[in-house]
Amino acid sequence: MIRVVGLVLGLLVAGPSMTGANASPPSLPQGARAEPVAPASLAGWSADDQLAVLRLFAQGCETDPPLRQGAPPPPVLPALCAKAAALLAAGPVSADSARNFFADNFAFWRIRPAGAEHGFMTGYFEPEFEGSLTRSDAFPTPLYGRPADLVTKMPGDDWPGLDPALTSARRTASGLEPFPDRAAIEEGALAGQGLEILFMRDPVDRFVLQVQGSGRIRLPDGKVTRLVYAGRNGHPYTSLGRELSRRENIPPEQMTMDKLIARLKADAGFARDLIRLNRSFVFYARNDDLLPESGPIGGAGLPLTPLRSIAVDRSLWPYGMPAWIETEIPDGKGGSEKLSRLMLAQDTGTAIVGPARIDLFVGSGPQAGHRAGLIRHPVDFIVLWPR
Numbered sequence: 001m002i003r004v005v006g007l008v009l010g011l012l013v014a015g016p017s018m019t020g021a022n023a024s025p026p027s028l029p030q031g032a033r034a035e036p037v038a039p040a041s042l043a044g045w046s047a048d049d050q051l052a053v054l055r056l057f058a059q060g061c062e063t064d065p066p067l068r069q070g071a072p073p074p075p076v077l078p079a080l081c082a083k084a085a086a087l088l089a090a091g092p093v094s095a096d097s098a099r100n101f102f103a104d105n106f107a108f109w110r111i112r113p114a115g116a117e118h119g120f121m122t123g124y125f126e127p128e129f130e131g132s133l134t135r136s137d138a139f140p141t142p143l144y145g146r147p148a149d150l151v152t153k154m155p156g157d158d159w160p161g162l163d164p165a166l167t168s169a170r171r172t173a174s175g176l177e178p179f180p181d182r183a184a185i186e187e188g189a190l191a192g193q194g195l196e197i198l199f200m201r202d203p204v205d206r207f208v209l210q211v212q213g214s215g216r217i218r219l220p221d222g223k224v225t226r227l228v229y230a231g232r233n234g235h236p237y238t239s240l241g242r243e244l245s246r247r248e249n250i251p252p253e254q255m256t257m258d259k260l261i262a263r264l265k266a267d268a269g270f271a272r273d274l275i276r277l278n279r280s281f282v283f284y285a286r287n288d289d290l291l292p293e294s295g296p297i298g299g300a301g302l303p304l305t306p307l308r309s310i311a312v313d314r315s316l317w318p319y320g321m322p323a324w325i326e327t328e329i330p331d332g333k334g335g336s337e338k339l340s341r342l343m344l345a346q347d348t349g350t351a352i353v354g355p356a357r358i359d360l361f362v363g364s365g366p367q368a369g370h371r372a373g374l375i376r377h378p379v380d381f382i383v384l385w386p387r
Contacts, residue, residue: 023107026385029316031114032355037382039103042324044340051098053322053342056305058084061320063301067229068348069154070299073318076386080105081320102322102342106384111356119356121327123375124212124311124349126296126304126364128224129205131198131217139199141206144190146230146283150179153234155315168234179233181279186272197286198225204264207240207275208257210282213349214296216364227284228297235279237350240264243277257373280350295364298347306363307339311347316355321345322384325358332371342384356381 025034039045061073061081084101087093113119132139149171153159159176162169169176180189186203198217200206209215215227244263245255264271287297295304299311300319310323326340343360352359358381362372 023385023387025107025109026317026383028111028355029114033112034109034383035112037108037110039099039108042108042340042382043326044338045324046099048099048341049095050102050342051093051095053308053344054084054093054098054101055088056308056344057081057320057322058088059302061300061318066299066301066319067297068299068314069152070314070319070348071317072155073320074386077318077320080386102384105387106322107387108324108382109385110380110382113354113356116356118378119354119358119381121325121329121358121360121375121377121379121381122351123329123360123362123372125362125368125372126214126216127208127212127369128216128218128365129200129209130220131200131225132220133198135196135199139201141200141203142196143198143200143206143209143227144185144195144283145197145285147179147190147193147195150231150233150283151176152231165236166234168232179235181233181235182281183276183279185233185281186276195283197284202265202268202271203275204261204271207264207278208261210280213282213347224292226287226290226296228287229299230283230285232283232350233279233281235281237280238278239351240274240278243274253376258370295361298361300346302346304346304361305344306361306368307341308343309346309361310343311349311352311359311361312345313353313355313357314348317345317383319345323358324382324384325360325379326382327377327379329360329377330371330374332367332374 028034058081061078062070087101111119135142151169151171153167153169159166159169162176162178166178168179170179209227213229217225217227219225241255241257241260242252244250244260245252264274295306295309298304298309299314323343323345324341325343328336329339331337347359347361349359358379360375362368
């Protein structure tokens with residue numbers, strides 16, 4: 001049975017590498033708790049490759065602007081990203097120096113969500129599908145670029161008269177109104193605007209792409225084009241896996257992405273009706289400048305790194321925030337492995353809600369997708385909060 005690996009927690013005493021009177025915990029929703037943790041007490045802390053994370057951290061906390069607006073970072077966090085870059089530029093950095101950088105500049109806080117001892121982690125990946133730049137019988141399903149009249153709600157925006165749950169809207173001559181939902185878009189709400197950027201084999205492939213947020217499309221000539229998130233229509237996200245589990249009495253722990261896709265592929269009519277329950281619809285932009293070995297672009301506007309990048313609740317956590325996670329995850333081969341390592345918050349997702357709810361980027365391609373679909377596990381989530 002998969003179980004969470006217990007953390008050896010300790011209250012911290014004074015010192016440059018420990019949480020003390022000079023460190024304040026991050027603000028959390030009511031009921032959630034932050035408990036101080038000594039870095040040295042973390043299983044695997046001394047064995048992890050913090051230098052790899054330091055190099056990623058030094059690339060910056062986020063682009064300006066990011067793809068999806070996140071929580072404002074603590075003022076010192078961007079300065080620490082720059083400090084990491086300066087450290088690396090000054091000459092070779094040892095593993096111990098990288099480890100000390102994080103221990104000396106951050107306080108470690110174990111996040112306990114309201115009513116629970118552990119957080120919850122799922123996995124996601126960058127899928128690859130066949131597609132075409134032109135519509136045909138083989139590729140009839142369009143992907144759309146961002147509509148010109150789409151407005152994304154920013155922190156502090158007040159949209160009187162609109163459902164507060166909407167995160168985007170349509171700008172009209174008379175003001176803002178809800179943007180068409182998935183069913184309306186599939187029935188032609190965007191027709192005639194020239195928004196089609198390419199075409200996929202079927203709505204199931206498009207659904208999977210939209211759930212993952214980014215992807216690779218292999219064109220008929222063998223070339224690959226990369227897709228980057230460009231916005232969404234703002235309607236709430238609905239989990240089709242949860243809905244299928246309820247309808248067909250499948251225990252939630254047995255519902256995987258592989259099972260969901262197989263069920264949708266088996267019945268086009270069933271797939272259409274079930275997919276339309278998720279009224280959320282994602283728009284994309286093509287980015288053919290990304291190197292093949294580069295990961296997809298996350299919400300922070302930076303490339304993701306397999307098993308080092310996580311998606312977090314962007315209303316609570318800033319991009320660029322380091323975090324330590326400890327759990328066990330499926331290895332994709334019928335077994336499991338311990339995962340104790342330093343991560344960076346570089347992405348977000350509509351379904352990622354809560355102070356200890358995270359999504360682990362597993363990688364690109366079908367093997368990563370199979371593994372990502374198996375991850376539904378408790379996790380010990382330790383935030384590294386700037387001093």
